[in-house]
Every structure is written in structure tokens, then in C-alpha cells.
Amino acid sequence: MIKLSPRLQIVYDMIPACDTVADVGCDHGYLSIALLENGVAKKVIPMDVNKGPLSKASENIQAAGFLDQSDLRLSDGLAKLSPDEADVICICGMGGALIQRIISAGIAVAKSARLMIIEPQSEYLELRTFLMEQGFVIDDEDLTCEENKIYPIIKFHYEADESKRVTYNTAQLEYGPKVIEKAPELLIKFLDKNESEYSSIINKLEQGGASEAALARCQELRAKLEIITQIKNSL
Incomplete structure (x- = not known):
């Protein structure tokens, strides 16, 4: 049986029993193998933009005995x-x-899926804002910590019925509506880490002079600190 990293285990746990799972940026293919081993998916489509990882995934999937249930594809995204x-x-x-x-x-492909699961490692607010504007609704979220960095894992689906779509506020777009709702211990660590980092940057910018760019950056970071305070007060 394949052993998944804590990060991939969270992703795996979010996937319901289904016919086909596409793993974009499949890397070593472990997620695909786990899904087939446990009968969560009947078929997998491991995809990667690079030949090296796709070849390694193919080797691992073949060694696990699931090549006939796998359709490996060299692909740029979707x-x-x-x-x-x-x-x-x-x-x-x-x-x-x-x-x-x-x-x-690949917006048409994304919207056609029953659900999507992503693990972004940066630009969380911008990404969640994009998803909201495109009509996607967040179903579940969790946080994972890898090499002392905290990342969100987001499960969502496209909602064709506009009346069922959700408008998220800035705090939810930055830290995740379901993460804030669950208030896991990692969220507190994430908030504390960002609070310390933003405050330190503000102090350095203020000591370095009052250029227009520095003042604008300080204003932006103070707004982020206000969001952190708002979330902490709600927990």
C-alpha cells in the first residue's frame, strides 16, 4: 500500500468515490495509486507538463499494477x-x-468537473477571488504544514445556479471561509506568523524613509493586520 504525505493525505480524504480523477501536476503518481488501491476511483488521468515526472509516475503506477486503469498524459495544465x-x-x-x-x-473543463481540489502555495486571496468571480463555491478547506510553510487545500465546485453562489469577504478570501469556520490550530500559527512578518516589514519601511511606494506598502500591510485582528477576535 502506498503511503501518502500528510499533504496528499488531506487531498485524498477530500475525494469522494467516483469514476475518474485527473491529477494535474501528478509528480510521482502516488495520489493516483492510492485512489486506485482503495477503490476511490475506477480510473485516473495523471498529467504533467514535464516528461520526467510523468515517466516516473508511469513507472510507479506500473509497479503497483494499475497501468490499465491509468491514462497518463503530457499536458500543460488542463x-x-x-x-x-x-x-x-x-x-x-x-x-x-x-x-x-x-x-x-481550461475554464470549460474546470466547470464541467463534479469538484476540484487545489493546493496553492501562494497568492491565496487573488486565487479565491478569481474562483468566486468565476462562479465556483468552496465546499471544504484545510491547512497543511510542509517544511515549516503553511498552505491551504481547497475543495470547490462550479455552481451554475447563480442564486446558490456565495460572496466571500476579504478575510475569507485571504484565509479561507471554511478554514476560519473550523479554526484549526494551524490557522492560529498562520495568523501569528503573518502578523509578525507584516509588522516587521512595516517597521523596516518606516525606518527607511517615506517614499510613496513605502507608504503604499505600509498601508496595504496595515489593512492585512486589521484582517488578522478581525479573524482572531471572531475565533
């Missing part, structure tokens, strides 16, 4: 995936801007 081809689409271990680009470029 380019080689058709609408309605996958019930679940996973995009993990990338920057938020790259994940946004991948979803935007």
Missing part, C-alpha cells in the same frame, strides 16, 4: 483534458498564480 472527462480534478503543489492560469485556460 489542455489535454476534455469537458466532462473527469469527475474530480486535483491541482496541487503550485503557486496560486499558476493554478489560476491553469483553471482560466
Whole structure:
């Protein structure tokens, strides 16, 4: 049995029993193997933009005996995936801007999936804002810590019925509506870390002079500190 990292285990646990899962940026193929081993998915489509990782995933999947249930594809994001081809689409271990680009470029495919699970490693507010504006609704979220960095894992679906869509506030877009709702211990660590980092940057900028750029950055960071205070007071 394949052993998943804590990060991939969270992703795995969010995936319901289904027919087909597409894993974009499949890396070693471990998630696909785990899904097939446990019968969560009947078929997987591991995808990667680079030949090296895809070849390694192919070797691992073949060694596990699941090559006949796997359709490996060399693909830039969702380019080689058709609408309605996958019930679940996973995009993990990338920057938020790259994940946004991948979803935007393959928006019809993304909207056709039963659900998507992403693990962005940056640009959380911008990415969640994009998802909200495109009509996606967040179903679940969790936080994971890897190499002392805290990342969100977000599960969402496209909501065709506009009356069922959700408008998130700035705090929810920055830290995640479901994360704030759950208030896990990692959220407190995440808030404390950002609070310390933002305060330190403000102090350095104020000591370095009052250029227009510095003042604008200080204002931006103070707004982020207000969001942190708002969340902490609500917990």
C-alpha cells in the first residue's frame, strides 16, 4: 500500500468515490495509486507538463499494477483534458498564480468537473477571488504544514445556479471561509506568523524613509493586520 504525505493525505480524504480523477501536476503518481488501491476511483488521468515526472509516475503506477486503469498524459495544465472527462480534478503543489492560469485556460473543463481540489502555495486571496468571480463555491478547506510553510487545500465546485453562489469577504478570501469556520490550530500559527512578518516589514519601511511606494506598502500591510485582528477576535 502506498503511503501518502500528510499533504496528499488531506487531498485524498477530500475525494469522494467516483469514476475518474485527473491529477494535474501528478509528480510521482502516488495520489493516483492510492485512489486506485482503495477503490476511490475506477480510473485516473495523471498529467504533467514535464516528461520526467510523468515517466516516473508511469513507472510507479506500473509497479503497483494499475497501468490499465491509468491514462497518463503530457499536458500543460488542463489542455489535454476534455469537458466532462473527469469527475474530480486535483491541482496541487503550485503557486496560486499558476493554478489560476491553469483553471482560466481550461475554464470549460474546470466547470464541467463534479469538484476540484487545489493546493496553492501562494497568492491565496487573488486565487479565491478569481474562483468566486468565476462562479465556483468552496465546499471544504484545510491547512497543511510542509517544511515549516503553511498552505491551504481547497475543495470547490462550479455552481451554475447563480442564486446558490456565495460572496466571500476579504478575510475569507485571504484565509479561507471554511478554514476560519473550523479554526484549526494551524490557522492560529498562520495568523501569528503573518502578523509578525507584516509588522516587521512595516517597521523596516518606516525606518527607511517615506517614499510613496513605502507608504503604499505600509498601508496595504496595515489593512492585512486589521484582517488578522478581525479573524482572531471572531475565533
